[in-house]
Amino acid sequence: xxxxxxxxxxxxxxxxxxxxxxxxxxxxxEPFIEFVIRLCxxxxxxxxxxxxFFVFREAAPMLFxxxxxxxxxxxxxxxxxxxVRPQYGILAxxxxxxxxxxxxxxxxxxxxxxxxxxxxxxxxGKSREILKIAVELLAAVPSVVWGFIGYMVLGPIIIxxxxxxxxxxxxxGGIILALMSVPIIVSVGEDALKAVPDSYREAALAMGASRxxxxxxxxxxxxxxxxxxxxxxxxGRAIGETxxxxxxxxxxxxxxxxxxxxxxxxxxxxxxxxxxxVEGGTHYRVLFLIGVVLFxxxxxxxxxxxxxxxxxxxxxxx
Amino acid sequence: xxxxxxxxxxxxxxxxxxxxxKSGSGARETIIRVEGSDTMVNVAQxxxxxxxxxxxxVSVQVLGGGSGxxxxxxxxxxxxMADTSRKMKADEIAxxxxxxxxxxxxxxxGFDALAIYVHKDNPIDSISLEELAEIYGDGGTIxxxxxxxxxxxxxxxxxxxxxxxxxxxxxxxxxxxxxxDKRDYNMGSLNQNGSKDVISMIxxxxxxxxxxxxxxxxxxxxxLKVSHKKGEPGxxxxxxxxxxxxxxxxRPLQIYTLGEPKGAVKAYLDWIKSAEGQQxxxxxGYVPVFKHDK
Numbered sequence: 001x002x003x004x005x006x007x008x009x010x011x012x013x014x015x016x017x018x019x020x021x022x023x024x025x026x027x028x029x030e031p032f033i034e035f036v037i038r039l040c041x042x043x044x045x046x047x048x049x050x051x052x053f054f055v056f057r058e059a060a061p062m063l064f065x066x067x068x069x070x071x072x073x074x075x076x077x078x079x080x081x082x083x084v085r086p087q088y089g090i091l092a093x094x095x096x097x098x099x100x101x102x103x104x105x106x107x108x109x110x111x112x113x114x115x116x117x118x119x120x121x122x123x124x125g126k127s128r129e130i131l132k133i134a135v136e137l138l139a140a141v142p143s144v145v146w147g148f149i150g151y152m153v154l155g156p157i158i159i160x161x162x163x164x165x166x167x168x169x170x171x172x173g174g175i176i177l178a179l180m181s182v183p184i185i186v187s188v189g190e191d192a193l194k195a196v197p198d199s200y201r202e203a204a205l206a207m208g209a210s211r212x213x214x215x216x217x218x219x220x221x222x223x224x225x226x227x228x229x230x231x232x233x234x235x236g237r238a239i240g241e242t243x244x245x246x247x248x249x250x251x252x253x254x255x256x257x258x259x260x261x262x263x264x265x266x267x268x269x270x271x272x273x274x275x276x277x278v279e280g281g282t283h284y285r286v287l288f289l290i291g292v293v294l295f296x297x298x299x300x301x302x303x304x305x306x307x308x309x310x311x312x313x314x315x316x317x318x
Numbered sequence: 319x320x321x322x323x324x325x326x327x328x329x330x331x332x333x334x335x336x337x338x339x340k341s342g343s344g345a346r347e348t349i350i351r352v353e354g355s356d357t358m359v360n361v362a363q364x365x366x367x368x369x370x371x372x373x374x375x376v377s378v379q380v381l382g383g384g385s386g387x388x389x390x391x392x393x394x395x396x397x398x399m400a401d402t403s404r405k406m407k408a409d410e411i412a413x414x415x416x417x418x419x420x421x422x423x424x425x426x427x428g429f430d431a432l433a434i435y436v437h438k439d440n441p442i443d444s445i446s447l448e449e450l451a452e453i454y455g456d457g458g459t460i461x462x463x464x465x466x467x468x469x470x471x472x473x474x475x476x477x478x479x480x481x482x483x484x485x486x487x488x489x490x491x492x493x494x495x496x497x498x499d500k501r502d503y504n505m506g507s508l509n510q511n512g513s514k515d516v517i518s519m520i521x522x523x524x525x526x527x528x529x530x531x532x533x534x535x536x537x538x539x540x541x542l543k544v545s546h547k548k549g550e551p552g553x554x555x556x557x558x559x560x561x562x563x564x565x566x567x568x569r570p571l572q573i574y575t576l577g578e579p580k581g582a583v584k585a586y587l588d589w590i591k592s593a594e595g596q597q598x599x600x601x602x603g604y605v606p607v608f609k610h611d612k
């Protein structure tokens with residue numbers, strides 16, 4: 001609306017430029033636009049390869065002889081700036097990442113799948129639209145805001161309810177990550193349920209099945225691959241998340257013994273230490289090696305999700 | 319469109335200003351390049367800004383990066399002053415002398431006193447370096463407040479000990495002070511990414527203890543008195559106690575120059591050491607070198 005003042009001139013120019021395109025461009029314009037669009041499509045692959053190349057290049061000297069890899073994976077002691085002996089063990093960080101992701105998944109799966117079932121099968125007309133918009137809004141909340149909620153709101157609540165010494169811990173991080181991955185699970189899960197042909201529902205109804213029985217006996221088995229993919233994508237979101245866990249988990253490098261222990265994750269460690277690590281030094285390269293580990297984990301999770309979805313598609317075609 | 323223009327206008331002005339600065343610098347402006355400590359970067363920036371108002375003909379450029387970075391830069395001749403929160407090592411001094419033909423000269427421009435903070439409701443009043451070592455050190459024996467003889471009103475007894483991220487200079491300095499160079503920190507501390515984060519975390523956590531600059535104190539946290547040994551009377555972190563050298567966790571902040579400073583650098587350094595420059599040190603939460611009455 002602000003543009004009104006500029007509009008007349010633009011309107012004047014428009015026919016000219018179109019005419020120009022038609023006259024001179026049609027022979028070149030179409031292949032050119034096609035080329036640009038193709039470039040956009042392939043750029044994703046280029047970026048993935050480039051990212052992996054750069055992360056791997058920084059980490060490579062550590063992988064090939066620069067670091068005791070057995071210690072790297074099995075030691076819980078992370079002391080990169082020790083004067084006595086620097087130690088780079090990521091076991092505690094790995095356990096931290098995996099435990100917070102597992103907790104988040106355990107919380108998000110029932111909530112997300114339940115919401116997906118409700119939106120897809122039970123909610124009608126207006127309430128469905130409202131719910132879908134709300135889920136999209138939830139997905140759009142920036143991770144730093146989630147972290148802030150964990151730090152300022154959830155932390156004090158956890159201290160009050162459980163008597164824990166610290167409010168920033170595994171439980172806090174798990175709840176925040178669960179809330180972050182629920183929208184993904186809901187939207188992918190809902191698509192999977194929608195993809196089940198109505199004839200299944202009609203057949204079940206005709207046989208006298210209740211709504212719950214339709215969901216439980218017909219829709220879940222029919223959509224199981226899609227629902228699994230939804231959960232896996234949620235896990236992928238959770239394990240790669242950085243800012244929220246940095247703020248909500250307490251950043252304590254230790255193997256947790258209870259839900260109320262503070263933990264630290266692989267991602268949060270990279271985020272908080274890379275800035276001041278000496279470029280090219282061991283600490284710096286080990287942080288990149290952690291990046292490679294994370295890359296491998298998310299790659300496996302996403303690949304599994306993709307294969308599962310693919311299975312779900314071919315199954316449907318049969 | 320109009321919004322974009324609103325953004326573009328100041329940007330364009332900045333570019334123009336930057337351009338003028340560059341073109342004019344050779345002719346009339348003297349540039350002083352300062353590089354080094356992150357602990358000091360706020361102070362260094364404030365000095366540069368205040369000095370710019372007094373002497374617009376001198377342009378002071380401040381870079382952080384850490385004490386080591388500043389010293390390396392001084393050795394290579396890439397800066398005029400290196401801010402450091404640690405002393406230069408003998409081999410660094412030797413390299414600088416060999417490479418630049420002048421020995422680095424140290425100028426102490428302030429002090430950084432690390433205060434030990436606890437939650438405001440914590441009844442503890444004083445702590446010793448020995449006790450801190452047992453809380454923070456590898457294989458430490460103190461994990462509960464009851465071992466220090468206090469009871470936290472909220473009921474928790476576990477000591478939640480806060481540390482800084484391990485690349486911080488303050489993290490290294492605190493370790494050297496309480497553990498020496500033969501002992502590591504224990505694992506399991508809550509690592510905070512900034513001096514202020516330590517304070518806000520303690521304010522939220524009744525059983526927490528942590529260290530941060532004494533200038534960061536707020537109403538929600540309490541500073542402890544610190545003694546060397548258990549049983550000795552504790553010393554409160556204050557400007558007086560830093561000056562009479564009784565507060566145990568204090569480090570000098572210094573500026574290194576190559577050889578005796580001359581010209582604009584000397585004038586700048588003299589101003590930093592003057593009452594006006596030292597007031598900036600105080601305002602930024604550090605301890606000035608000299609006592610002066612306001």
